[in-house]
Amino acid sequence: MGWPLAVSAGMMEKSPRALVAALGALAAGHLLAMLVMIAPFSLLITLVYWQRQIRIGASVLVMSFGVFRLFDRRHPRAMARIKPSQLGLWSFAAATAHGAGLMLAPIYLGLCAAEGLDRGDAAASTLISANIGMAVLVSIVHSGAMIAAGGLSAWLVYRYLGLKFVSRSWFNLDVTWAVTLVLVGALSLALCVADSH
Numbered sequence: 001m002g003w004p005l006a007v008s009a010g011m012m013e014k015s016p017r018a019l020v021a022a023l024g025a026l027a028a029g030h031l032l033a034m035l036v037m038i039a040p041f042s043l044l045i046t047l048v049y050w051q052r053q054i055r056i057g058a059s060v061l062v063m064s065f066g067v068f069r070l071f072d073r074r075h076p077r078a079m080a081r082i083k084p085s086q087l088g089l090w091s092f093a094a095a096t097a098h099g100a101g102l103m104l105a106p107i108y109l110g111l112c113a114a115e116g117l118d119r120g121d122a123a124a125s126t127l128i129s130a131n132i133g134m135a136v137l138v139s140i141v142h143s144g145a146m147i148a149a150g151g152l153s154a155w156l157v158y159r160y161l162g163l164k165f166v167s168r169s170w171f172n173l174d175v176t177w178a179v180t181l182v183l184v185g186a187l188s189l190a191l192c193v194a195d196s197h
Contacts, residue, residue, distance in 0.1 A: 002026040002091050003150035003157075004166065009084040010158045019158050022087050027147040029091025034139030036096065052196060059189035066181030073174055 006026060010019030082090045157166055 003154035006154040025087035029088040031143040033095030063185030069178035
């Protein structure tokens with residue numbers, strides 16, 4: 001979602017170099033957010049022992065934040081206009097707040113295979129044997145894909161489509177995001193409760 005800021009940086013500077021520099025800052029911030037969220041998983045074995053409590057707490061937290069976003073739909077004004085020199089920090093904060101690193105944890109832990117949905121022991125084994133290199137690799141691959149998709153969008157708007165295209169075609173995903181958070185949190189909580197019986 002940072003690509004409009006890259007377009008803005010390119011247009012403010014009237015330079016494609018500014019757009020590319022902004023994409024670099026966005027990629028760096030997103031990559032840092034991935035590493036901050038994934039790296040601890042390579043070091044924490046206690047996660048398995050507290051799995052149920054963490055799942056319940058995370059479910060309630062996600063649902064609560066979704067309900068909060070449904071009632072408070074204002075965007076923080078500070079996030080409306082970001083200077084190009086602050087894009088890395090913005091990217092880090094936005095990726096952390098949106099849980100970009102947490103969504104990669106199941107991939108890092110090897111929990112996405114079709115066989116066996118209850119893989120706590122396998123996750124513990126992965127935590128013990130995995131190293132920080134795998135966390136870095138997963139983060140780099142994700143950040144690369146994110147910046148490629150966002151970069152293409154930013155370049156097309158900057159070079160060919162213009163801001164009128166964005167203002168006419170832009171739609172607000174806040175409600176969709178909030179409802180999704182509530183539904184995912186509720187599903188996670190229901191699965192956790194079902195697993196304990």
